[in-house]
């Protein structure tokens with residue numbers, strides 16, 4: 001097995017490169033220089049290699065696509081077992097489901113059949129198992145501290161529940177997450193899961209989590225780690241479904257385009273990676289809500305920070321898309337020093353410009369469109385009328401942008417469906433007049449016992465609770 005290494009997007013180009021193994025990247029998350037890790041090269045599949053993947057069951061395809069990234073960090077039999085176990089947790093035997101829509105040659109790729117009904121399960125179900133295997137092997141335990149405004153906490157909790165070497169402390173703002181969102185977290189009674197309701201806002205929760213990381217002695221004592229979207233293993237796991245969909249639509253003989261409801265750029269960056277690996281992807285469409293920094297970038301070549309507006313698609317309410325730096329690294333011809341300088345000035349001034357030549361290159365791969373809240377509700381209603389499908393607000397943004405920017409109708413366009421509509425019943429009801437049907441597993445949450453602790457917005461109280469939690473074996 002080739003020995004693929006990883007480098008930071010901000011690494012100086014003159015000093016000898018620091019080349020990390022997959023295991024080091026998994027455990028480190030963010031690079032010490034503030035950059036993100038990327039593979040030093042993309043493994044490339046020939047058309048014949050791609051054709052040979054046709055018809056494989058999802059877990060088998062996933063094992064083959066990810067193998068070059070993992071290298072010999074995990075032996076082949078163990079890796080294949082972890083992948084099979086991760087995807088056995090999905091409701092749908094196909095894991096992700098491709099549906100043809102009766103409109104414009106569009107297809108829907110449903111990524112929400114995992115334990116928490118959102119696409120993040122696809123990556124996190126594997127990440128939790130991989131992290132646990134690596135920690136167990138090295139004889140370490142780690143603790144995850146995270147803050148959630150409601151949507152992503154449950155995916156992280158489901159990823160690590162009952163894992164042997166990981167404990168998770170998830171902070172949510174008391175009384176400010178929906179009942180379903182709270183119950184998705186607090187009905188997980190595994191001893192390694194600690195739900196904490198903070199008497200404060202989501203920002204307070206984030207500040208508390210950050211303060212834990214900034215106290216280096218505390219961070220080392222607890223072996224703190226994060227499972228957020230900058231971990232490269234999440235990108236790696238997401239590459240698989242681009243292959244899965246494109247193979248069903250005729251790849252490698254036929255190109256395919258994708259439209260991706262985008263927040264932190266992690267999902268669509270995996271599509272970019274699939275393209276770099278040789279998958280014939282014609283265009284990648286960035287679908288934004290009103291928080292449209294990336295759509296404005298594709299229009300103007302300028303990345304400019306503005307405030308965050310709350311929308312019906314909260315998982316796309318971002319100010320800056322953290323994974324975009326990975327793409328910029330390539331746009332800067334992998335000159336980490338130049339990118340580090342550009343990112344520092346971007347953080348200080350709130351804007352950055354790329355050259356006309358760089359913008360032209362970006363536009364050769366990406367196109368972008370946006371949808372405000374009013375149009376999002378209309379898109380949910382339109383999609384239901386035109387296709388019979390009930391879409392969640394994130395997917396509806398993708399559906400409408402795919403129609404706006406359809407392009408060559410001979411090329412199939414796949415809209416990634418990132419959440420089950422029942423996760424966002426209020427918006428769906430406002431759009432269609434009817435609440436979406438609740439999957440039995442979500443409805444059952446109402447009758448399950450909950451467990452969580454409540455703490456004041458006080459870092460001392462949080463640290464005492466974590467110090468006292470006697471979960472170290």
Ligand SMILES: *Cc1c(COP(=O)(O)O)cnc(C)c1O
Pocket residue numbers: 118119120151229261262263264265266267268315316394418419
């Ligand atoms: C996280 C999320 C997104 C955005 O994905 P990124 O990888 O951050 O671009 C879109 N839709 C849903 C439902 C999500 O949970």
